[in-house]
Amino acid sequence: MDDGAAMSVVAIDFETANESRASACAIGLAWIEAGRVTRREHRLIRPAGMRFSPWNVRIHGIRPQDVAACGEFPEVIAEFLGDIEGGTVLAHNAAFDVSVLRQTLAAYGMRLPAFSSICTLAVARRTWPQAPGFDLASIARHLGIRFRHHDAGEDAFACAEVALAAARLANGGDVRRLDRRDILPQAAPPVGAAPPRPPRHQAAAGRDRGDSLRFTVRGSTGHHYEVVGEIRGGALVTSCTCAAGRNRLRCKHILGLFDGCIDALLSDNVADVERLHRWRLTCGPAAMVRPAR
Ligand SMILES: [Zn+2]
Structure with missing residues (x-):
């Protein structure tokens, strides 16, 4: 053939x-x-x-x-x-x-x-x-x-x-x-399956780069906001400078980046969006939100 x-x-x-x-x-x-x-x-x-x-x-x-x-x-x-x-x-x-x-x-x-x-x-x-x-x-x-x-x-x-x-x-x-x-073909995961553990080398690579990712996004009203994601104590901690983010909410800017959505992204670091997504998967659902500085 x-x-x-x-x-x-x-x-x-x-x-x-x-x-x-x-x-x-x-x-x-x-x-x-x-x-x-x-x-x-x-x-x-x-x-x-x-x-x-x-x-x-x-x-x-x-x-x-x-x-x-x-x-x-x-x-x-x-x-x-x-x-x-x-x-x-x-x-x-x-x-x-x-x-x-x-x-x-x-x-x-x-x-x-x-x-x-x-x-x-x-x-x-x-x-x-x-x-x-x-x-x-x-x-x-x-x-x-x-x-x-x-x-x-x-x-x-x-x-x-x-x-x-x-x-x-x-x-x-x-x-x-x-x-x-x-x-590769994949069966549906069993309900409630634990998220995969991060490989050690991947965690080390993150540490080398400061364990911190910074993004600038354009909000729906045109304002620019800073989103930061960092690994602290094995948890993914995020912040955003928008009103919701300052109130410690997981705002739409953070969720958008988690989701791999780059349409609002102003900073030139699309690859970091994928890194943030991987961090989120490997850190599991225990991600925390801290107030924006
Ligand atoms: Zn926000």
Whole structure:
């Protein structure tokens, strides 16, 4: 059989209804064949529980009434699982979209299929280090890709075009030869499973870098806030300079970064958002909030 002849290459983008990655409310897909986007799809999804956070609705504009008559995740994803299984999935900030896929499948007791993933955020950072920013809107603007941000179908299309542009520079256009990561099939985790312990070398690396991550984010009113996450005594301690953060609440800026959302991020440290996310997973749910300085 010809190598990978039947394997799909598809860019995927999820929107979520709330801070949980198991709350997918939209999926967009853009297929790549022979160096161009050949098919685009967009589906709304009715999330279990139907809980929409105002923060998420403000980002993507999808409201409960928009999805009330839509299928739930198993029904929607069934149409596309054959393309994902054994295929190559592209996503901008792939850690987020892969984790939405993984956690929403797990919430329905479904198994994660095996596939390769390519993060176009990481690809963009390496390919165009001089770009003014690496979030999807910035890099698309830098490359002259026109799209309507935060529509899942449009975001998937833009992600596919970023990958195609990078592949054209790197290797004559084969997206599958960009750096990829194998995602192994995974059963749904047992309910109440303990979070994984941080490997010792990872904790040591954090200490070397001061165990502290600092972010600047733009609030919904345009104000700029400072979010800090640090490891103290094995717990992840966070703070934000916004009003809620000063009141020791886990504000939407902290939750957004926990969720891997980089849309409000002003500081140029997208990779640190992924580190913060890993810290949160390895430190477990005992994370504390301290008042902002
Ligand atoms: Zn805040």
